[in-house]
Amino acid sequence: MNWLRNAFALDPPGPAVPTEQQRLAVDLLLREVVRRRLVAPATLFLSSLPNLNYLTAQGLHFFAPFAHALISAGLYDALAGFLEHRGSVDYMISRLNELDREASVARCGAAPPQTDADRE
Numbered sequence: 001m002n003w004l005r006n007a008f009a010l011d012p013p014g015p016a017v018p019t020e021q022q023r024l025a026v027d028l029l030l031r032e033v034v035r036r037r038l039v040a041p042a043t044l045f046l047s048s049l050p051n052l053n054y055l056t057a058q059g060l061h062f063f064a065p066f067a068h069a070l071i072s073a074g075l076y077d078a079l080a081g082f083l084e085h086r087g088s089v090d091y092m093i094s095r096l097n098e099l100d101r102e103a104s105v106a107r108c109g110a111a112p113p114q115t116d117a118d119r120e
Contacts, residue, residue, distance in 0.1 A: 015094060016087035025079040030096045039100045043093060050089050057083035 018026060033042045049056060060067075060080035067076050082088050 015091040016082065016085040018082050018088075018091065019078070021074065021078040022082040025075040026082060026092060026095060027099075028075060029079065030092065030099050033096065034099045034103045039096060042096060046089050046093050046096070053083050053086070053089050057081070 030042075033039060057080050060076070060083065064073075064076060064080065
């Protein structure tokens, strides 16, 4: 009966914590989004995914044989695996905002705007 105990277990609330390979895959994807200055559409898209992230991950697994011909299989599988976790979208949105702030500072050469958390 041990197998039944965790049959309906959910990930804890809040952002997911990626492994090192998953973090590398997510950062690679999000840095490309920032480089192309598509942060606002990407944030809107990610905000619409919280309840569909597992389904999206399964779609990525389905297209894996085709994607492996174009990009690194390890990074692609790490990204798909990370999206299976409940808090992955929250993590990606917050990381996308961090990378966007860093890119803004690099483009402008000015100090980043302080958030409430930075002031404390």
